[in-house]
Amino acid sequence: xxxxxxxxxxxxxxxxxxxxxxxxxxxxxxxxxxxxxxxxxxxxxxxxxxxxxxxxxxxxxxxxxxxxxxxxxxxxxxxxxxxxxxxxxxxxxxxxxxxxxxxxxxxxxxxxxxxxxxxxxxxxxxxxxxxxxxxxxxxxxxxxxxxxxxxxxxxxxxxxxxxxxxxxxxxxxxxxxxxxxxxxxxxxxxxxxxxxxxxxxxxxxxxxxxxxxxxxxxxxxxxxxxxxxxxxxxxxxxxxxxxxxxxxxxxxxxxxxxx
Numbered sequence: 001x002x003x004x005x006x007x008x009x010x011x012x013x014x015x016x017x018x019x020x021x022x023x024x025x026x027x028x029x030x031x032x033x034x035x036x037x038x039x040x041x042x043x044x045x046x047x048x049x050x051x052x053x054x055x056x057x058x059x060x061x062x063x064x065x066x067x068x069x070x071x072x073x074x075x076x077x078x079x080x081x082x083x084x085x086x087x088x089x090x091x092x093x094x095x096x097x098x099x100x101x102x103x104x105x106x107x108x109x110x111x112x113x114x115x116x117x118x119x120x121x122x123x124x125x126x127x128x129x130x131x132x133x134x135x136x137x138x139x140x141x142x143x144x145x146x147x148x149x150x151x152x153x154x155x156x157x158x159x160x161x162x163x164x165x166x167x168x169x170x171x172x173x174x175x176x177x178x179x180x181x182x183x184x185x186x187x188x189x190x191x192x193x194x195x196x197x198x199x200x201x202x203x204x205x206x207x208x209x210x211x212x213x214x215x216x217x218x219x220x221x222x223x224x225x226x227x228x229x230x231x232x233x234x235x236x237x238x239x240x241x242x243x244x245x246x247x248x249x250x251x252x253x254x255x256x257x258x259x
Contacts, residue, residue, distance in 0.1 A: 012061035023211025033186035034202030043207035078152035099150035
């Protein structure tokens with residue numbers, strides 16, 4: 001099944017501990033194949049990523065990635081979690097290679113692919129180190145590389161730059177963007193960093209809690225909680241274009257609300 005939309009949700013409902021994460025949400029995203037998921041802490045961004053990855057199942061409704069309904073985890077969707085989840089008994093090299101080993105790739109392919117990624121991320125010299133020997137930023141990079149190594153069609157990143165300094169953050173962003181362009185892949189990034197959200201390419205989805213998801217202008221990301229933000233967010237909900245800034249969101253539709 002093919003689709004012009006790389007991410008769709010149809011009447012999606014999901015709750016956690018009696019709190020709505022998604023409440024009757026419908027959306028469709030087309031080009032560009034990248035979206036930033038942002039909003040206050042506790043709004044459900046990580047859960048949203050896990051739903052798209054297939055780790056959490058919707059209570060009702062559907063989630064569709066590249067025309068295929070998400071029912072379980074699969075190699076076409078790779079997620080890098082905020083807490084990295086590295087294997088402490090594996091070296092940096094073997095952590096990055098883990099998904100390739102699981103897919104039974106041959107040793108030569110694994111070596112070429114993993115070494116190239118480690119070089120690009122500035123971690124080749126640490127390839128034989130153990131996770132406990134790494135800084136938080138280095139562990140974060142390893143987690144991202146492990147997701148990239150399996151060459152997913154959809155890359156899901158949870159706060160991928162939070163432990164990185166500015167220079168390393170730009171380096172890893174460039175690596176991710178190069179991968180997306182070279183492979184025609186899509187990417188959904190959860191981030192609190194409003195500079196990244198405003199300056200990065202793609203759609204911006206705002207989760208404010210209560211099960212709502214809004215498509216907003218990237219320029220609004222720096223003004224969460226202000227009157228101007230609330231006014232412009234209201235215009236987005238009505239389907240209008242906020243201000244005269246022009247939207248980078250080609251098509252996204254939200255239906256339903258939770259009070």
